Every structure is written in structure tokens, then in C-alpha cells.
Amino acid sequence: MSLSEEQMVDYTRDGFIRYGPILPTPKINELGEIIDKFASGTHPNSGKVNIRLERAAEKGKLTDVPTRDKVWQLWDVYKHDELIFNHACNPIILDIVEKLLDTKNIKLFADQVLMKPAFHGSPVFWHNDSAYWTTIEPKELVSCWVAIDDATIENGCLKMIPGSHKNGIWPTNKRDSHIKDIPNESDSVPIVLKAGECSFHHSMTIHSSGENLTPHRRRGIVTSYMRSDSKWLGNPTDKPDFPLLRGH
Numbered sequence: 001m002s003l004s005e006e007q008m009v010d011y012t013r014d015g016f017i018r019y020g021p022i023l024p025t026p027k028i029n030e031l032g033e034i035i036d037k038f039a040s041g042t043h044p045n046s047g048k049v050n051i052r053l054e055r056a057a058e059k060g061k062l063t064d065v066p067t068r069d070k071v072w073q074l075w076d077v078y079k080h081d082e083l084i085f086n087h088a089c090n091p092i093i094l095d096i097v098e099k100l101l102d103t104k105n106i107k108l109f110a111d112q113v114l115m116k117p118a119f120h121g122s123p124v125f126w127h128n129d130s131a132y133w134t135t136i137e138p139k140e141l142v143s144c145w146v147a148i149d150d151a152t153i154e155n156g157c158l159k160m161i162p163g164s165h166k167n168g169i170w171p172t173n174k175r176d177s178h179i180k181d182i183p184n185e186s187d188s189v190p191i192v193l194k195a196g197e198c199s200f201h202h203s204m205t206i207h208s209s210g211e212n213l214t215p216h217r218r219r220g221i222v223t224s225y226m227r228s229d230s231k232w233l234g235n236p237t238d239k240p241d242f243p244l245l246r247g248h
């Protein structure tokens with residue numbers, strides 16, 4: 001399984017593709033159980049992972065929901081669980097990333113899990129990822145977003161603005177503020193996915209996701225990749241040890 005010529009054309013034009021099935025049900029369930037353990041604090045490495053809570057939970061609300069459902073985001077989980085790292089190394093994903101990045105030399109930049117709990121999952125406002133990942137050049141990373149639950153318009157699936165990866169950085173804070181005047185917002189495309197399906201997006205593509213007030217959770221695991229010769233523009237002493245997944 002890899003990319004068709006048509007999908008390459010779509011990605012180059014739009015800055016994203018809705019790919020389709022990538023994980024079998026047992027794997028989805030396995031990954032779902034692991035991320036739930038991290039979010040609920042029952043994974044042996046829960047204390048090591050970067051966890052951000054839903055804003056309401058940070059403000060002392062959501063007292064009557066399980067710990068798991070107070071969590072908004074987990075970051076760099078791959079560092080603390082072998083099976084999550086193996087997911088980032090999934091050869092099907094890497095074959096596609098190889099094409100999208102046009103190189104056989106691939107490093108893992110990061111992973112994140114967006115938990116989007118049922119009934120109170122908060123939205124992610126319009127942003128491009130490279131607006132946050134400023135220490136990496138070129139700003140041409142690729143993210144693979146895998147649905148652990150069905151992602152629907154109602155429970156806050158991703159939305160993409162086609163072609164926006166060609167329009168530069170939009171300054172924003174994806175959690176707390178809304179970018180006004182997004183070009184072509186009315187053209188935004190919802191990326192509706194079944195559990196186990198995935199999409200890919202360019203780090204300059206403007207995207208968002210809606211709130212989740214439904215009774216259905218919407219978890220997604222996002223793994224983000226870069227060319228291994230990408231430059232680190234930050235302080236050299238702060239440079240993380242990005243794992244080399246393919247090539248040199």
C-alpha cells in the first residue's frame with residue numbers, strides 16, 4: 001500500500017489527503033487501551049508523559065468525570081511506550097511519508113494524542129503546525145492523523161483549508177484564540193474518518209477541529225515526520241534527539 005499518483009497530486013495541491021484504512025481493529029483497540037492508560041494515570045510511565053488537561057479541568061471544573069476524560073492532549077508518548085513507538089514506525093505510514101517528503105531519510109519529530117472526550121471535548125482553533133514548530137526548517141513536515149474512534153463532523157473531526165499550505169504562517173494560539181479572517185474558511189473540508197482510518201497533512205496546512213458535545217469520544221494519534229537533514233534553529237543544547245526511522 002502506498003500512494004497513487006492522483007493522491008500525490010491532491011496532496012501537492014491541497015496540503016492534505018484523506019487516506020483511508022491503515023490499522024486493523026485489534027491494533028486500534030491496543031493503541032486505544034494504551035493511550036487511555038496514560039490519560040487515566042494507570043500506565044507505568046504516566047508520570048513521565050507530557051499531559052495537558054481540558055481548560056475546564058485546569059480551572060477546577062469537570063470534577064465529576066473520570067481522570068481520563070479530563071485530558072486534552074498527550075505529547076511524545078512514543079518515548080514512554082514501545083507499542084506507541086512501533087506505531088510511529090509503521091512501514092505503511094513511512095512508505096507514504098517517504099513519498100510525501102520526497103526522501104528516504106526520515107526522522108520522527110513528535111507524536112501527540114488528542115483525546116477529545118465525549119460531552120465536553122474542546123475545539124482546536126485554526127492553525128498551521130509549523131507556527132509552533134518554529135525550530136525546524138524547512139517547514140515541510142508531514143503528520144499522519146489516525147482515528148482511534150470514528151471521527152465525525154459532530155464529534156470534532158479535523159477540518160482542512162485546501163491549498164493553505166502555500167499561504168505562509170498564520171500567527172495563532174491553537175488552544176486559546178481563533179484566527180480571524182481565515183482565507184477560504186467556507187471551503188474547509190471535514191476529514192470524516194472511521195476508527196483505523198487516517199489522513200496526512202502538511203505542517204503549513206491550516207486546520208482545526210470542532211468541539212465534542214456528543215456522547216462519543218474522538219481520540220486521534222498524530223505522528224509527525226521530517227526529512228532527516230532538516231535544520232534545528234533552536235539553541236543547540238536544547239536540540240532533542242529526534243529518532244531516525246529510515247535511511248541516514
Ligand SMILES: O=C(O)CCC(=O)C(=O)O
Binds near residue numbers: 129222
Ligand atoms: O486532533 C485534533 O483535534 C487536532 C489535531 C491537530 O491540530 C494536528 O494534528 O495538528
